[in-house]
Amino acid sequence: MEQQATDVIIATRTALSQASALAVQYSFSVLGAVILLFVGWIISRLLHNWAYSGLSRVRGIDETLARFFSNIVRYAVLLLVFITVLGQFGVQTASIIATLGAAGLAIGLALQGTLQNIAAGIMLLVLRPFRVGESIETPAVTGTVTEIGLFATELRTADGLYRLAPNSTLWNVPVTNYSRERLRRHDLTVIIGNHEDIDAAQAALLDLAKGNPAIEQTPAPSTFIADLSKDGTSLTLRYWVGTAKWWATTRDMLRAAKRVFYLPEQPAEDPAPS
Structure with a gap:
């Protein structure tokens, strides 16, 4: 009985010692992760504001496009910080990156049409074949542009109807702009x-x-x-x-x-x- 009690005491002391060692070790990891997340969040905000301010001063860059690219910069920094935090706890970041890449490929294939609209929206906002308030005509739609988004363009027809046109239908076709020239x-x-x-x-x-x-x-x-x-x-x-x-x-x-x-x-x- 005495031997069993002694074994229990020794096992308890060993478990407490290991637990305290793990607590010290992971407390520093948790503290470092919190600090890293906080610093990463601040850096992402700073880079977001810097990218938005810089793109807004570029001639021909629409505000929607400036916000889109600045948000991409912010979320890319946050994703990098998140992966780095996971590496602090011993997680294999290479497998995470591979998983994210595979997931991105699958999502891209599933949303192929949507991505085409986004790419077309970016080109429309950069090259500006038409602007808000201009009257245009394409093989698919005719009307006055009221809003240009990343996914679709909103128009008002001559008889006062609302029309939504996916950007991909406006990019790969000839566009006649009745308002551009003086x-x-x-x-x-x-x-x-x-x-x-x-x-x-x-x-x-x-x-x-x-x-x-x-x-x-x-x-x-x-x-x-x-x-x-x-x-x-x-x-x-x-x-x-x-x-x-x-x-x-x-x-x-x-x-x-x-x-x-x-x-x-x-x-x-x-x-x-x-």
Whole structure:
């Protein structure tokens, strides 16, 4: 009995000694891990702010893109710190990195379409074929851009409808931007009879252009014969107008041309007999 009690006491002392040694050892590891996490969190915030500030000053970099890349920098630092902390406790970091790589590959294959939209969104934000507020036309969608995101672009159609277009459908196709250039050309064509004076008709067209203050005089408006047929002669007035006023001006010019060329003059009324 005494021998058994002695063995129990010795075993207890050994266990307590080992426990205290482990406590001391891991207490330093835990303390170092906490300090490392705290320092890593501060560094990630500093690098995030530095990257965002630097990218925001780069011409052509959208704010959405600056936030995206700065967040990537922050989370990459945090991931590196987390792996380093695990290494403090004896975890094999090589296997963790391999597992993360395999998981990333699997997620990338599963979200292939989404990643294509992200890549297209980055290219749209960098190259800027269109901006918010501009009117565009593609084979898939037509409308005014209201927001450009990393996954999709929001548009408002001419009849006031909301439309969401994945970025991949806007990147690999031709894009017509109706708002990008300051001036836009318009060709106004009228048909006159073969017996009518061509010079007078061309002069009348030029007078219409000069009488509209919205039409640019540099480059100057010009007229030319567009077509000849047995039914009449087609004359074209070519002029340039500010993009923002293009639609209204073309309609005003059509109305003015209608009055000059296609509305017959009303005969003067005979004076009332005295």
